[in-house]
Amino acid sequence: MTNKSREQLYNFQKSTELFSRAAEVIPGGIYGHISPILMVPGLFPNYTYHAEGCRYTDVDGNEFIDYECAYGPMILGYKHPVVEEAAEAQRKLADCTNHPGEIMVELAEYMRDLIPVADWVFFAKNGGDMTTYATLTARAHTNRKKIITVRGHYHGIAPWCTAIGHGGITPEDHLNILTVEWNDIEGLRKVVKKYRGEIAGFIATPYHHPTFKEQVMPLPGYWQEVESICREEGIVLISDDVRAGFRLHMGGSNEYFGFKPDLICFSKAMGNGYAISACVGQKELMNAASKVFATGSFWFSAVPMAAALATLKELKRINAVEKMEKMGSMLMNGLKEIGNRYGLGITISGPYAIPFMHFTRDPNMYLSQIFCAEVSRRGSLLHPSHNWFLSAAHEEKDINETLNHAEEAMKVTKDYVDRKAVATF
């Protein structure tokens, strides 16, 4: 391990310049979940130049070991040869035309066989296309209107799942939305009782992953209770597996947590970066699903479907789930050990393949900002306020290199604390 001098640390001049240009012509410059406003300005990259495996290079020529994985989509490594070969073979034939390719049927059949819950499969582009589609399917199936969600959820950007206060969202958009707390069975029972006969569906992520907060796993028995309440009350149970899908279990994260939803929404990792999403469901829901009006200009494009089929097969072949858990465990336990050594308590949350850490005494996440910025300037990308992602391309040597970056960054973070430059509690 070498201690880098200040001169050796990355600088992000071109990223900063490009962002200034962008801010003139794009609202927010870079918007949404990848917005740089979530990070200390000038200490993180803003634009990618090149990506391969688990590493990418930004426009300033800095190379990073990547633990955001495009915020989920990259799961086998950028430009994975097996995926790219399948995509290129399909690209040579046809992509977006008047009809789907045969690949759409092949992919649907493969996913039906792969995913225990799936009797049928529906494809779109965004994860959010599918969470909305699932709620409409639940309504069409039950002939009821209300959807129960979990406070602090993320199901996309549709008005029904975007908080009032964001631009353009009206109270009317939430008239049929009910909210319960995560892991709160009694709260759920109460709402179900109050609105008996009016509730079409319950939608939640298989574990809770709010931004700016630690991730929360389901309590033992939680999902089994939820499932049993839904069955009793005729409520359609929707697992939003857009973020976690194929990182915890190839059959859906519900298999990992031991429950059977009626509908599962997938996207992100299923095409290793190619734009595709899917909703799978049980047979009883197929008729209702076919009554929902849903279509899109690029939804039948054959290249992302070829990429998805290759991705799913390869993930299964190499047992990627097990590898990601192993690498994530090595990373997170390594970080915890480093933190302990510097007297900075670290809380790890979520599954190892989609982990998050925060400093135990860091109410405003300032230590996270400092720590992650210092890691970034040394060559690993750890996000201060959004959960991380492992990929099957991460090897022990990558984790070790990141732990070296973390060691140096922890020392700097400790200096801040010692100089009382940051409030802790």
Place this chain on the structure above:
Amino acid sequence: MTNKSREQLYNFQKSTELFSRAAEVIPGGIYGHISPILMVPGLFPNYTYHAEGCRYTDVDGNEFIDYECAYGPMILGYKHPVVEEAAEAQRKLADCTNHPGEIMVELAEYMRDLIPVADWVFFAKNGGDMTTYATLTARAHTNRKKIITVRGHYHGIAPWCTAIGHGGITPEDHLNILTVEWNDIEGLRKVVKKYRGEIAGFIATPYHHPTFKEQVMPLPGYWQEVESICREEGIVLISDDVRAGFRLHMGGSNEYFGFKPDLICFSKAMGNGYAISACVGQKELMNAASKVFATGSFWFSAVPMAAALATLKELKRINAVEKMEKMGSMLMNGLKEIGNRYGLGITISGPYAIPFMHFTRDPNMYLSQIFCAEVSRRGSLLHPSHNWFLSAAHEEKDINETLNHAEEAMKVTKDYVDRKAVATF
């Protein structure tokens, strides 16, 4: 011209078989705007094998001259070398990563310079991502709730713009939606007066293109009146140019019709088949736009942006707009002449680059089904109930070949009429 015998006509056996397999595992088999239920079963292709230029081959090996152009996205020809080269160059660097590429800034700047209305540009995947985003921007800008739409519109699949009766759509989804008739200025004035101070935006396509009906151009002065009413009342004027964009004018179809909206939504043709959409707007709206919560897993992918930049530049370089109008005029006037010769009146509607025809005496569009099916079996794809699209890849020889297919198909259609096998009026 050769008259094809029944044995020489295309058959669609593999398409039909594949569709049967699909129907087992995909709700509707093939859903949405490309659903085969809009066409006579067994007489049209359902699955694409290969596509290049203005032609594609289905899974049965039948080749078609294509006048749907992937329902809009294909505008330069499938696998256009200039677009594919730009996409491939970007693909070798990076596509979907943690950050955008420099290409995002370049594309935004290019579109700002290309499109008179555009002071800023925002990117997403689906056209419908952007029509919803535009309505939210209008709400955020005006601090009002209601959106005026035109009866029979198509703005995507979000609940606010999907008719009640489709699965899962509730009356609550439409609480803030008002409806006026197309080309009806007095109706618009009435609604504006009734809801004065409550109306955030007016959204419409630059000309009216309902499915199953003839297309309707704006009456002279219509858009200018609409614009003036919106200015007076502080209503945000939104042009949904997702379908028509870049086929009538490179600066937005509003330039073709002579009006200035506040926001324009683009998608379909802008990436020649690569999945991308955009909303552009005037400076006054930029702050409101940045308050709308909008993001997506694949929205920053660099390859579709590289494809879009190459597509727009190439369209401009070759003056594609003029060529598509010329080829469309040749096609539509040719069809009209053939119809007249067989004593079957044909009504042409919409602009030549995005034309549609129906038989004047054909209340249930049965003649259209017969005619288009007979054309399909001979090697051209003309849709019986959805508007058509020209591309810059269509040459005179293609149009002539299609007119030959049409000549034979018209003869068969005339036979049906003579045998009184179809009701006309």
